[in-house]
Amino acid sequence: MEYTIRQVTAMIMQVEDKVGVLARVLEVLRQGGVDMVAFASQRRRGTALMAIPNDLNTLRELASDHGMSLSERQVFVVQGEDGVAALSEIAKRVAEAGINIEDVAAMSVGGTYAAVFTFADADLMAAAEAMGLEWPDEFWSSEPAD
Amino acid sequence: MAYRVRQMAAVTLQVEDRIGMLSQVLHALRSARVNMLAVVSRRKGGTALLGIPEDIETARKLAAQEGVSLTQREVFYVEGDDEVGALCEITDKLSSARINIEDVYALATDGKYAAIYTVAAEDVERAAEALDIG
Numbered sequence: 346m347e348y349t350i351r352q353v354t355a356m357i358m359q360v361e362d363k364v365g366v367l368a369r370v371l372e373v374l375r376q377g378g379v380d381m382v383a384f385a386s387q388r389r390r391g392t393a394l395m396a397i398p399n400d401l402n403t404l405r406e407l408a409s410d411h412g413m414s415l416s417e418r419q420v421f422v423v424q425g426e427d428g429v430a431a432l433s434e435i436a437k438r439v440a441e442a443g444i445n446i447e448d449v450a451a452m453s454v455g456g457t458y459a460a461v462f463t464f465a466d467a468d469l470m471a472a473a474e475a476m477g478l479e480w481p482d483e484f485w486s487s488e489p490a491d
Numbered sequence: 492m493a494y495r496v497r498q499m500a501a502v503t504l505q506v507e508d509r510i511g512m513l514s515q516v517l518h519a520l521r522s523a524r525v526n527m528l529a530v531v532s533r534r535k536g537g538t539a540l541l542g543i544p545e546d547i548e549t550a551r552k553l554a555a556q557e558g559v560s561l562t563q564r565e566v567f568y569v570e571g572d573d574e575v576g577a578l579c580e581i582t583d584k585l586s587s588a589r590i591n592i593e594d595v596y597a598l599a600t601d602g603k604y605a606a607i608y609t610v611a612a613e614d615v616e617r618a619a620e621a622l623d624i625g
Contacts, residue, residue: 346563362591363591364586364589364590365586366596367582367586368579368582368583368585368586371576371578371579372576372579372583372584374575374576374577374604375576377574378575378579379575380574380575381597381599382598382599382600383597383598383599384578384595384596384597384606385594385595386594386595387533387593387594388593388594389535393583408527409497420501425592425598428526428527428530429520429521429526429527429530430521431515431520432517432530432562433514433517433520433521435494436513436514436517437514437518438511439514440511440513440514443510443532444510445508445509445510445532446513446534448531448534449513449531449532449535450530450531450532450534450596450598451527451529451598451604452528452529452530452543452569452596452598452605453527453528453529453531453608454599454600454601454603454604454605455570455600455602455603455605456603456605457600457601457603459599460530460583460598460600461598461606469521481593489505
């Protein structure tokens with residue numbers, strides 16, 4: 346079973362929960378030439394959008410130009426073959442490390458598989474370690490305070 | 492923009508929000524060889540799972556064996572060539588039909604993308620029409 350796991354930065358935005366808002370946001374992203382690895386929209390007390398762009402700076406600049414307020418969080422993108430087997434292996438490793446997964450979105454994409462795993466900020470370093478990744482120095486500020 | 496939209500039966504279940512629960516469910520699916528086109532797990536007052544099995548009957552049998560209560564809902568599964576703005580056309584069609592989209596999950600890899608759109612049960616028929624698959 347072969348797959349890769351990457352830690353990436355996702356951009357989060359809260360928008361009004363009404364017909365057409367998602368279409369407008371996506372049109373802004375299209376016109377701004379924002380290419381995305383993943384996108385999610387969930388209705389939870391308003392609508393929460395999560396975008397994982399290939400180029401963070403393009404999206405940051407676009408958000409600034411349009412007065413959009415974005416927050417950032419670290420998530421993990423998995424790409425590979427044999428979806429359920431890979432997902433179950435990762436979920437097992439994380440569970441064995443005593444970490445609760447926040448959200449997962451996984452799907453078959455053109456014969457391969459891709460997934461996004463999110464964790465509470467306090468669990469990010471431990472999750473990275475459980476998945477065999479090194480936690481980059483630049484994200485040390487996400488380490489929970491004792 | 493080349494893409495294909497299918498209306499598909501998804502299964503949903505609520506599971507306990509605890510460490511290892513998702514791993515347990517995924518291992519059961521793996522052991523029973525239930526292939527999933529998509530799996531979404533959200534923590535929201537417990538953990539809500541949504542899956543699109545390739546064979547819904549196998550998933551139902553597994554749930555019955557495990558004593559798990561599944562509900563079924565219709566979702567829209569999109570596959571296409573990945574390019575900037577790939578989600579715009581589908582989203583515009585739903586917006587033009589005045590349909591509020593519940594959730595969207597989209598992922599891209601190797602020049603392709605897939606996406607799941609969910610809408611309220613009462614909007615499924617109109618959404619299918621708006622997406623030209625009614």
